[in-house]
Amino acid sequence: MSCISDWEVVIAEQLTAGKAGEDLHEKRPPSIPLTVAPGASAVRAASITAQIRAGPCEVKDVSQRTPCPHSGDARAVRSLREAHDALLDAAALVDQAYGLPLLGSLAANFVHFISALNLMLAVKLRYQVISHGHADLLILISSCWALLHVICVLAVTGVSSAAAAETRQIPRLVHKALLPITDVGTSDAQLREQLQLFSQQVMHQRLCFTAWGFFTIDLTIVLSMVGAVTTYLVIYLQFSATH
Known part of the structure; x- marks a missing residue:
């Protein structure tokens, strides 16, 4: 879980700085499916990191939800x-x-x-x-x-x-x-x-x-x-x- 925690910090930094989601997509590990919109606030970053801890199938926000294999x-x-x-x-x-x-x-x-x-x-x-x-x-x-x-x-x-x-x-x-x-x-x-x-x-x-x-x-x-x-x-x- 240490790698996931470090990546959460990276997500927060990228969102706070307002960088494009494409750069973030290139740097993130392939095992964490996440789409980030550019220009999000730090509050939004904290919300996304909390959703990562819940797991990819537990995301409550529809825009950030990862499809489950139904x-x-x-x-x-x-x-x-x-x-x-x-x-x-x-x-x-x-x-x-x-x-x-x-x-x-x-x-x-x-x-x-x-x-x-x-x-x-x-x-x-x-x-x-x-x-x-x-x-x-x-x-x-x-x-x-x-x-x-x-x-x-x-x-x-x-x-x-x-x-x-x-x-x-x-x-x-x-x-x-x-x-x-x-x-x-x-x-x-x-x-x-x-x-x-x-x-x-x-x-x-x-x-x-x-x-x-x-x-x-x-x-x-x-x-x-x-x-x-x-x-x-x-x-x-x-x-x-x-x-």
Whole structure:
């Protein structure tokens, strides 16, 4: 640090004497990036020497600020944009390949759940004449099958909904990253541009999985199934009561 202290004295002398910044540029060490305007006062010299002690990236005066290497951050954001685009392409291929099987799986689980529920109600309400010991066993087996179908539906819809929810967090994180950027220097401008492009990319490219295009697979499907099952139970009980 002794060489830096000696150079601070030289800076103060040059500024006080009003010498040109070009002469100072020729004499200063290359490791200290500093631009000095001619004719500055001694007070200005003291301020600059204090800024040198703070380090080249800590200069608060915009005219004397040395750009920090933020270009690496801009490249990192661009890499995230490319990774996000690749993941969406992969998700589109998965949706195209497994959309029809998922539609069949959800439909089969729903129908089997209705059948198991129908059997339980028939045995419990004694619409089917079965011995007491066999009736309890049949209700237990039907309950296990119904629970299995519910778990299958929740597994498919839960994973799809969780993946979509994670992608919805990206815009919030991107806008939080935009807040501390001051747009001072080329590197900050590049970083802000990449973050804004990333935000637009996420807004226009949303992740979702569909059942062969018929409906979006998420947890709202469970609510629709619950409503359909409730409607079926009401109709079934009313129809059974009239007979």
